[in-house]
Structure formats: structure tokens, C-alpha cells
Amino acid sequence: MSTVRQLLADGAAALAGEDARFEAELLLAQVLGRTRAWLFAWPEFEPDEDRCAAYAQLVGARRAGQPVAYLTGRREFWSLDLAVSPDVLIPRAETELLVELALAKIAPEDAAAVADLGTGSGAIALALARERPRARVLATDASAQALAVARANAQRLGIDVEFAQGDWCAALGERRFDVIVSNPPYIEAADPHLARGDLRFEPAAALASGADGLDAIRTIAAGARERLRGGGWLLLEHGYDQGSRVRDLLSAHGYVAVSTQRDVEDRERVTLGQSGT
Numbered sequence: 001m002s003t004v005r006q007l008l009a010d011g012a013a014a015l016a017g018e019d020a021r022f023e024a025e026l027l028l029a030q031v032l033g034r035t036r037a038w039l040f041a042w043p044e045f046e047p048d049e050d051r052c053a054a055y056a057q058l059v060g061a062r063r064a065g066q067p068v069a070y071l072t073g074r075r076e077f078w079s080l081d082l083a084v085s086p087d088v089l090i091p092r093a094e095t096e097l098l099v100e101l102a103l104a105k106i107a108p109e110d111a112a113a114v115a116d117l118g119t120g121s122g123a124i125a126l127a128l129a130r131e132r133p134r135a136r137v138l139a140t141d142a143s144a145q146a147l148a149v150a151r152a153n154a155q156r157l158g159i160d161v162e163f164a165q166g167d168w169c170a171a172l173g174e175r176r177f178d179v180i181v182s183n184p185p186y187i188e189a190a191d192p193h194l195a196r197g198d199l200r201f202e203p204a205a206a207l208a209s210g211a212d213g214l215d216a217i218r219t220i221a222a223g224a225r226e227r228l229r230g231g232g233w234l235l236l237e238h239g240y241d242q243g244s245r246v247r248d249l250l251s252a253h254g255y256v257a258v259s260t261q262r263d264v265e266d267r268e269r270v271t272l273g274q275s276g277t
Contacts, residue, residue: 002052004028005043011059023068027058030072067198078127082153087145089206090198091123094263095183098237098270099127101261102181105233106132113175113229115140117168117182117220120206122150122161124181129159138162140171143205168216169223176232180224183237184216185209213239214249221249228275235272243268 002010011024025036031054032038032047047055058071069075069090075082077091078099084090106112106128112135116125125139139161141147147163154161164171168184189208193199199207209216217236224234234255238246243260250258255273263269 001046001049003043004039004045004047007047007052007055008039011055014059015062023062024059026068026072027062028055030074031055031058065197066201070201075121077121077123078130080123080126080130080153080157082121082123082126083149083156084121085145085149086201087143087203088120088149089183089202091121094265094269095124095237096127097261097263098181098183098235099124099131101270101272102128102179102233102235103131105179105235106135108132109134110178111136112178114138114179114181115172115175115177115227117171117180117224118142118184118206118216119150119163120146120183122153124183125150125161126154126157126159128181129161130157133160136162138164138172138175138177140164140166140168142167142171143203146203146206168219169227172227176227176229178229178232179235180220180228180232181235182216182220184220186213186217186238186242188213212245214242214245217242217246218249221246221253221255225253225255225275230275232275233272234275235270237270238268240267240269243271246271247273 008024012021015023029036031051069084070086075084075091114135114137116139119125119139119141122139125137129137147165151163185207187208247258250273258273260268260271
């Protein structure tokens with residue numbers, strides 16, 4: 001029988017790469033129904049054959065390229081333990097910048113109306129609602145399957161968020177908002193990265209958007225302006241090389257105070273603009 005120590009060593013060797021050990025820990029913790037801390041405390045524990053086989057199967061699936069988040073069904077975002085599935089984009093750490101910037105536009109005591117377009121797992125909407133409990137947060141998505149994941153996350157975490165199905169601003173109806181945020185698809189449809197790594201397994205509709213990657217952003221920029229209250233803000237995540245084009249789009253649609261913020265790796269990541277008064 002193999003011990004936890006040996007299983008982790010074998011898994012890390014099979015996966016290779018700088019995150020191999022961490023990924024092996026996540027996969028074994030998932031199989032055993034334990035935390036990573038438990039693995040460190042019990043390195044000589046010997047799982048039974050069924051669990052060893054299940055672990056080997058997960059390691060094999062990861063070697064084949066399947067994302068760890070889909071194999072474990074979990075991903076942490078903004079200290080929230082989110083359930084994820086192949087129906088939703090896997091939340092990324094860089095998207096936390098979008099949350100930070102949106103929070104700066106929502107006073108803690110304000111019952112602001114906030115919309116998250118293309119919510120996926122609900123990561124952004126749930127993070128905003130957790131930090132600003134007085135805000136009224138609406139999360140939308142065109143995918144019924146994605147909304148089911150987001151609703152389940154909201155219920156399990158005990159966070160009050162409203163949901164609506166629909167394509168971008170069409171899901172908002174006639175309502176108006178103080179802040180609209182979105183992490184829309186922004187990869188070019190022909191980008192070769194879509195056929196590599198984890199991206200191969202994520203929903204294509206949540207990744208790519210037209211020849212230049214900006215189709216969804218164009219739609220949102222055009223529709224959000226009339227759904228923002230006077231002085232309201234639109235915040236959009238985008239690719240590192242799209243900042244100038246997104247700024248031009250927002251300016252062309254009459255947004256003011258348009259600017260782009262950089263992420264921790266000094267790449268242009270989020271562009272925001274304000275509606276006129």
C-alpha cells in the first residue's frame with residue numbers, strides 16, 4: 001500500500017511543471033475528502049486501493065490536460081470557495097482586480113444597483129455582494145447551465161444575489177444601474193492558445209468573441225450606457241493588448257473619465273468609463 005507521502009511524490013513526478021506538487025495535493029485531498037493541511041499532518045496514512053485508483057485516474061486526467069478546477073469541482077476566488085463545472089469559465093486571480101475597482105465605486109453604506117454580465121460561476125457578483133451587502137446585485141448569463149452553477153454557489157455561501165438569463169445588456173431589461181461589470185470573452189477566435197492547455201476544456205463561448213476578440217465588448221459598451229444611471233460606471237476586463245481599443249470604444253459611445261488599470265504583472269487588464277450626468 002502507498003502512503004500519502006508516496007502518492008504525492010508519484011503524482012508530482014507524473015504531472016511535472018512548477019505547479020505539479022500543488023496540483024497533486026489538490027487531487028489527493030479531493031479523493032480523500034480531506035484538506036491539504038491534513039495531508040501534511042498524516043504523510044504515512046495509507047489510503048485503500050479504491051482511493052489510490054481514483055487518485056491515479058485524476059492524475060491521468062490532469063496529464064491529459066483537464067483543468068484541476070474541473071477535476072476537483074472547486075476554485076477559490078476572493079476567498080470564496082466556488083463550485084465550478086465545464087459549463088463555466090474557471091475564475092482567475094487577475095479578475096480580482098475587476099472586483100477591487102468595482103468596490104471602489106460602491107460606497108459600503110450605499111444600496112447601489114450593480115449588474116454582473118456573463119456571471120459564469122457567479123464569482124464577481126458573489127464577491128461584490130459579500131463585500132457590499134447593502135448593494136442590490138444582479139448576475140446575468142446567456143447560459144442556463146452557468147446560471148445553475150452560480151445560483152448553487154450563492155445558496156451554499158448564503159449570499160443574496162438576483163439572477164437573470166439573457167445576452168449581455170438584454171438581460172437587464174429596462175432597469176438602470178450604478179455599476180455594471182463584466183469579464184466577457186475577449187480572445188480572438190483564431191488564437192492558437194484556444195487549442196492548448198486548460199483552455200481546450202473551458203466553454204468556448206466564455207473565451208472567444210469574434211475575429212479581434214472584441215465583439216462582446218462592443219455589444220456591452222453600446223448597450224450599457226443607457227442602462228447606467230447618471231454618473232454610473234462600466235468596468236470591463238479585457239486582454240493585455242486591448243486597452244487602447246477598449247478605451248476608444250468607450251469614448252466613442254460617450255463614456256467619460258475613461259481609463260485603464262493594470263494588473264499585478266503590469267499588464268492593462270480593466271478599462272472603465274463613466275456615463276454622463
